[in-house]
Amino acid sequence: MVSSSSHTSRLKYVSLGVLVLQTTSLVLTMRYSRTLKEDGPRYLASSAVVSAEVLKIITCTFLVLMENNYNMRAMNQLLKEEIVNKPVETLKLAVPAGIYTLQNNLLYVALSNLDAATYQVTYQLKILTTALFSVSMLGKRLGLYQWLSLLLLMAGVTLVQWPSDSGGDAEEKALSAGSQFVGLMAVLMACVSSGFAGVYFEKILKETKQSVWVRNIQLGLFSFVLGFIGMMVYDGQSLRQSGMFQGYSTVTCIVVALQAVGGLVVAVVIKYADNILKGFATSLSIILSTLISYFMLKDFSPTGLFFLGALLVIAATFLYGYERKPASSSSAIKL
Secondary structure, eight states, X not given: OHHHHHHHHHHHHHHHHHHHHHHHHHHHHHXXXXXXXXXXXXXXXXXXXXXHHHHHHHHHHHHXXXXXXXXXXXXXXXXXXXXXXXXXXXXXXXXXXXXXXXXXXXXXXXXXXXXXXXXXXXXXXXXXXXXXXXXXXXXXXXXXXXXXXXXXXXXXXHHHTSOOOOOSOHHHHHHHHHHHHHHHHHHHHHHHHHHHHHHHHHHXXXXXXXXXXXXXXXXXXXXXXXXXXXXXXXXXXXXXXXOXXXXXXXXXXXXXXXXXXXXXXXXXXXXXXXXXXHHXXXXXXXXXXXXXXXXXXXXXXXXXXXXXXXXXXXXXXXXXXXXXXXXXXXXXXXX
16 A cells, blocks of 8 residues: 555656656747757748647557557557547547647747747646636636636736836837737737637547547647648748758757657646646746746846746646645545
């Protein structure tokens, strides 16, 4: 019994480490890849999104194969039954797939215009959008602590985004403000799309008992098709001139891998990590992103308002995940 609890405890802390590593590394490498000065053309964000979806489909297919004891026939039968023979269920995932594709493209836009630390703090607004969509779509009821945390969250993000007086000429300030506005709009749209798609996907998962990996294959297939169409429409000329993998480097491949596997890693990790550990992971990720942006990427100059806002966002993250314990064990036994 003791060894079992210690094993679970170890898994929790491993989960914490994986969450922090995945969240921080994705944001920082994406930011670095979008600001890195290279001789040739920069890689296309739409191409990276499509590549990540292909890698995600391959990874999920392998996981389904594992669940079927590496039996190819059993896996093919399962995928045919769940995807081909249930077209209505499969088509339901076209909506979140399209929104997730938009969201992934928006994150590249955001990190091309915002430093990693500001992005990390602002993106926590997805807690607010997810909560509001959960109330409206799933009929979820929020407690006092959760509503209070949402107010703290909005206050914190407002302080982080508050304009500061910095040196430099008027033209440089105008360019910086314009770039920050584009980044902020991209993050806000990503938060809304993340909240809606996440709750919609949760609703679908609750309605069926299908494997989460099969669902992710369905999601990935739609995301790939929609992402590919978007890439051809938006970046068609660049694709014809230099190809889909123009500007790809080792850093780009790392970004694609982190984006593809990241969501799947988090899905597995959530089994072992409770809300408090998730709060710790978010807080540590914000702190690490701030330190690395300041000392290594040198694209971030923190202000007093930023630190106060970040502190409020971290506090809101913990408060939202806080669960009130029953008054006494005897009352729990009666129930």
